[in-house]
Amino acid sequence: MKSITYLLLTILPILASDAAFAEEGRRYVLNKDYRDECGSCHVPYPPQMLPARSWNVLMTGLDKHFGSDASLDPAKARQIGTYLASNAARSDRPDASRTAPRITETPGFRREHRDGHDGLTAALWRSPAVKTPANCGACHTQAAEGSYRENEIRIPRNP
Amino acid sequence: MNNLFLLILAAGLPLAPVASAETATDFQSRYQAEVRQSDPNFEGSPQRGRQFFQRVGVKDWSCSTCHTENPAAVGKHAVTAKPIDPLAPAANGQRFTRADKVEKWFKRNCNDVLGRSCSTQEKSDVLAYLIAVKP
Numbered sequence: 399m400k401s402i403t404y405l406l407l408t409i410l411p412i413l414a415s416d417a418a419f420a421e422e423g424r425r426y427v428l429n430k431d432y433r434d435e436c437g438s439c440h441v442p443y444p445p446q447m448l449p450a451r452s453w454n455v456l457m458t459g460l461d462k463h464f465g466s467d468a469s470l471d472p473a474k475a476r477q478i479g480t481y482l483a484s485n486a487a488r489s490d491r492p493d494a495s496r497t498a499p500r501i502t503e504t505p506g507f508r509r510e511h512r513d514g515h516d517g518l519t520a521a522l523w524r525s526p527a528v529k530t531p532a533n534c535g536a537c538h539t540q541a542a543e544g545s546y547r548e549n550e551i552r553i554p555r556n557p
Numbered sequence: 558m559n560n561l562f563l564l565i566l567a568a569g570l571p572l573a574p575v576a577s578a579e580t581a582t583d584f585q586s587r588y589q590a591e592v593r594q595s596d597p598n599f600e601g602s603p604q605r606g607r608q609f610f611q612r613v614g615v616k617d618w619s620c621s622t623c624h625t626e627n628p629a630a631v632g633k634h635a636v637t638a639k640p641i642d643p644l645a646p647a648a649n650g651q652r653f654t655r656a657d658k659v660e661k662w663f664k665r666n667c668n669d670v671l672g673r674s675c676s677t678q679e680k681s682d683v684l685a686y687l688i689a690v691k692p
Contacts, residue, residue, distance in 0.1 A: 440637040465636060467668040471661075529638040536638075 419447075419506030425545035429481045435470060436478070441534040441541045443501055444511075445485035452499030453482035502531045517553055527554035580687050581646040581653035588681035589616040606686025609679055614670040616641065620683070622670075624628070647689040 416509055426444035433442045445453065457479035469488040470478070487504075511518055511531070522528055527536055534541035540550045560689035585601050592599040609632055610620040610628070624632040629648035643649040653659055667675035675683075 439634055440639055461668075467662075467665040469665060471657075530636070532637045533639070 419504075419510045421548040423548045423550075424548060425540070425543070428544040429478075431474065432478050432481055435474065436468075437542070438530055439466070439468065442544065443534070444485050444544055444546075445482045447501045447504065447507070448487060448499055450483040450486035453479065453486055455499055457482065515550065522553070525554065575640055578654050579656065581684055583685035584653050584656075584659060585681060585688060588677050588684060591677045591687040599681075601681035601685035603682075603686040603689040606684070608683035609683055610686060615672040616669075617669050620666065620670060628687055628690050643692070645687050645692065647688075647690060653687075
C-alpha cells in the first residue's frame with residue numbers, strides 16, 4: 399500500500415504536466431485580455447502549457463521578453479499574470495530557475511514534437527512555412543483559437 | 558460635508574482620462590504641436606519619417622523589418638513569424654485610433670529598434686509618413 403501511494407505521488411505531477419500535451423490534443427478557452435495583449439505578437443499559448451512559476455517569471459520580465467520589449471502597463475500585467483497562474487499546469491516543471499521558461503522545453507512538448515513523430519524533421523522546423531517552434535499555427539491550424547486537436551494538424555507540404 | 562465631497566468629485570471628472578477614438582492625423586497634430594513649443598517652424602515630414610522607418614537600429618532591426626518597406630502591406634513578426642496587419646491608416650482603419658495602444662507600441666518598438674524611446678519629432682515624422690502611404 400505504502401509503495402502504491404509513493405508511486406502515485408511520484409507519477410501524478412508528471413501526468414499533470416503532460417496532460418496539456420495529451421495525444422489527442424484539446425481546445426482551451428482563452429481569456430480575452432490575454433488573447434488581445436499576448437496574442438498580438440504570437441499565438442496565445444494556453445496557460446496550461448507552463449506551470450505558474452514559469453508564468454510568474456515571464457510576467458515580471460516582459461520588457462526583455464525573448465529578445466523583444468513586450469512591456470504592459472502594470473495593472474494589465476497583474477491581471478493577465480493572475481489569469482495565467484490560476485490556469486497553469488499543476489506541475490512545477492520545467493525548472494523554474496531558468497530565467498526564460500520555454501514551452502518547447504517542457505517534457506510534453508518534446509514528446510509530442512520528437513524527431514520523426516508525425517513526419518517532423520529538423521528541416522521542417524527551419525523551413526519558411528514554420529521558421530520557429532513558436533509558430534504553432536504553421537501546423538496546428540486552430541492554434542489562434544486555443545485548439546490543438548489532432549485532427550486539425552496540417553503539416554506543410556514542400557515547405 | 559457630503560455635498561462638498563461630491564462637488565470636488567464632479568469637478569475632477571472632466572480631467573479623468575477618457576478613451577475615445579482618434580485618428581492618425583490627431584496624433585500627428587499633437588506630436589507636431591508639442592515639438593513646435595521649442596521649434597516653431599517644425600513640420601512632421603513624410604520624407605524624414607520614411608528614412609526613419611527604414612533605418613536599422615541597435616540590433617539589425619528597423620521598423621520595416623516587421624512592417625516591411627510598404628506599411629500598407631501585411632507584415633511579419635521578426636521573431637515569431639506571426640502576420641502583422643498593415644500599419645498605414647489608409648490600409649487599416651484600426652491603426653492610430655487609441656492613445657493607450659499608440660503609446661504602448663511606440664514604447665516597445667522604439668526600444669527594440671533604437672534601444673531608447675522615440676522623440677516626439679520622430680513620432681511626428683513617422684506619422685506624417687504613414688498618413689501619406691496609400692495602398
